[in-house]
Amino acid sequence: MQNLRDKIKKFFSPKGKNGSFFKRNFRIIAASILLVVLVAVLVYSVAVDSGRLRKMGKIEAGKANIENFEFDKEFIKDKKLNKKIKNLMNKYFEGYATADIDEMKEVATPVSGDEGNYIKFITSDYESFDNIKVYVKNGLTEGSYFVSVYYGLKFKNVDATVPGLEFFYLETDNKGKLYINNLYSSYNFSKNENAMDKTIYDLISKYEKQDDVAALRKDTETAYNKALAKDKDLAIAVTKIKDKIKEWSKKTEAAEEKAAKERAEKEKAKKEKAAKEKAEKEKAKKEKADKEKDKKKTEEKKSSEKKDDKSTEKKTENKQSDTVKVKGTGILVRDRAGTEGSQLVGSVDAGEYKKLGQEGDYILIQFTDDRGAHTGYINKQFVEN
The missing domain is CATH 2.30.30.40 (SH3 Domains)
Known part of the structure; x- marks a missing residue:
């Protein structure tokens, strides 16, 4: 810092008339220059810190920029955070396995009525989700996370478990409580029942393409295939679930078609009613206009007749006033x-x-x-x- 001070002193101490001014005011000018240097350092430090936060996904909600977002290079190893998220996922899957929608809603929102009915339909043979492991990366905003959850699904009356991998997007509410944003559940991804934020949707798609996430998915698929090949009862249970999912899909498709047909009929009836009401209004308007027109004609006729009467009276009066009877x-x-x-x-x-x-x-x-x-x-x- 002394070298910088000497350079500043040398720069502001030229010979001549102006030299005395710089010499007299050197301390003030030098202090100003040093302040500018310090401010520049502080600004740079803040910029670096902001960049670090962007890379971690810790940006205020509403100010996130997907172009500057970078995923963590590896899954978070913070034991305290991972334990907190694992406990949350345990509660979610306990509710899922027993079709206890209210318990699920304690940690996930929103859970729609249709999704609740779907869970109740397919989980009749579920017993539990075991061996839950969480793989976490920072999300788009402060307190949000991309989470891949590995589990072993246990069926009733079957000893072995079938490996599975599920994605979740976690956020923190304004009270500091961590919860599952269920807009990004696999159910809503397939049904698109509720609107999703495009930015987060795009990031989830990119997250799934990350090398470590893809490797995790591949390992799960390998374990899944081995488990089914090894245990016949497990394979039968999985096939049964697949059939139930197909049955649900057909059932919901039929219901959706029926609902769509009913909506179309209601819309048609609504349009026909609107057209009828419009025609009736136009007819009433025309009739009113015709009546007013006829009324106007009648009034004009009466007015004309009245004028004629007055003219006749005037002529008579004029005639009478034009002569005298002697x-x-x-x-x-x-x-x-x-x-x-x-x-x-x-x-x-x-x-x-x-x-x-x-x-x-x-x-x-x-x-x-x-x-x-x-x-x-x-x-x-x-x-x-």
Whole structure:
């Protein structure tokens, strides 16, 4: 560190006007440079540690990157962890052998109703799972594990056991309890009953291709074949189980086909009902529109008739107001409204005359005599109301 300090001092101590500034502030500048160096070292250390965690699979849930994930080179040898996982698997297989689904659910979730029925169906001749061994590798997230479980399946009334190998994906819940994530059970892998996380699914496929896992599977197959060849009763028991699995498959396939048919019929009925309801709605809508249209036409017709009536009334009123009915005989007609300064233009007898206007008590009319057509004013007292 002293060499680094000397180099920094030499670098920041040039001759000249600026040299005094660097000389005066050397301790501050040098301390800053050293701090940067230390921060860089710390960042590098964290990066290395993060890389180690990725390789171990210990990455926070939701932040895992499958591209950077690396499987453990060998199975974990941590005795405490292996014992913990073995105890969990013992409980699982005890429940499985006796078809005690509730006991299985204590360590595995989810266990569907269909899987529970399957286990109850095929395990009637099971007695126990013996000689359980676990082979463990770190999983994708902190507290998760890829686990291969070797066991010897013991049938009722058969002395020998048949070797088997099963895969499990274990996780740790938020209370620190280890459990089997049963989404990745062999049953769900074959039936695809519940959706699986694609990242974990892909990693399980890669896990199965690991050399040590493949070797473990091969050794189990060899032991399986030897056991069946050696014990006739064991071979018969295994064949019986295979037949039961086939029977279950046919049974479930028939049930699934029936369910699919029922779903199709329900969907068809649903669509037909929807189409019928749609047609009825459209019909009702059309009928409503037609009624509104007819109503509008009726209203327009009434309105038109009303207008015609008003027009007729107006014409009648106009006609009535355009004429006056004079009563009496020899009614004097003047050239002006009133008696003062007006001249007589003629006289009229009782009858109907055209009204041209009105000024006060005098009405301007048009009349005809032997001299021709004339206009003049008559007092309204001579006009009938």
